[in-house]
Amino acid sequence: MHLLVLLITTFKLVCFNISTLISTPPNPSIFVKRNILILPTLLPTPKQNKKETFRMASQTIANHREGAEIFHGDDICKKKTIQMLEELGLPKGLLPLENIEEFGYNRAAGFIWLVQRKKKDHTFKKIKQVVSYGPEVTAFVEKGKLKKITGVKTREMMLWLTVVEVYIEDPSLRKITFKTGTGLSDSFACSAFELGE
Template identity: 55%
Template sequence: MSGMITEELKAKAEYYYGDEKCQEKSKFLLQEVGLPRGLLPLKDIIECGYVEETGFVWLKQKKKIEHCFEKIGKLVSYAPEITAFVEKGKIKKLTGVKTKELLLWVTLNEISLDEPHNEKLVCKTSAGLFRTFPASAFELQEDLNKKEQEQQQPPISN
């Protein structure tokens, strides 16, 4: 797996070290492609990188973590190394992310927004199975708070 991130690849990439910088960059990238910023709740990120020309992304964290998305009651496992290709509204060829379905861990390989509404995330496995969840379940709390405040503001009229 970790053979994918070669020095050759790094030569074409924008990459960073350290948890704080990588948290900031990974959330920014998710936002740029229109996905919820809470989709990759990693801890202790050591390194992250992005190759703009291909959309290839990698994230390395100190150890595997599990995160429960409370709103949908889903337990997700994130490996020490995660790789993917990102594009507008979609994460493809995802590695290192599994979700618990009944008693089994299932590997996810694609996450995308439903077109045209972009209110749901479709999570697919390599076997072609998929589940749909509200995109809001993966939002950061601060982003949800901001959206709520914006909706409560009366429109400015001239």
């Protein structure tokens, strides 16, 4: 909710200042296209950066293969993903990936990875939240927490924000918090992320 309020406030400020920006000399770091203001922090990531991020995730997986439990095939990978989430005290439907080719869990390093055939967008119906899961999803894990996550984004209004951490601070409250790369976070009821949601 706080994230939504912040985004709406930012949008209002940007709209208020659009006429000033258009009437001033052009600034190479700000673009106005079809009456839409695009700030540099909101520009899409260039393809080379996406490839670089993907390569870095693949390298991180390669570095943690030794000593990891590795499974192949959609059925067993889904089963192992659910077991891992249950073990960590996280909702079982948090990672609703499809066509999973590989699941790996290096317990010593606290590192997990999932490789699926292609990216998947999923809408969690109870909270009407769209989350995108890339072809590779990685995270460092500990009880009640996924951190340094790669491959997961959430949509807020028309922006895709990278999710970097998911955690349950107090299990008795049954609230799960999602933190984005911008430092903003939002909490939801854990029931919104159960299997089939």
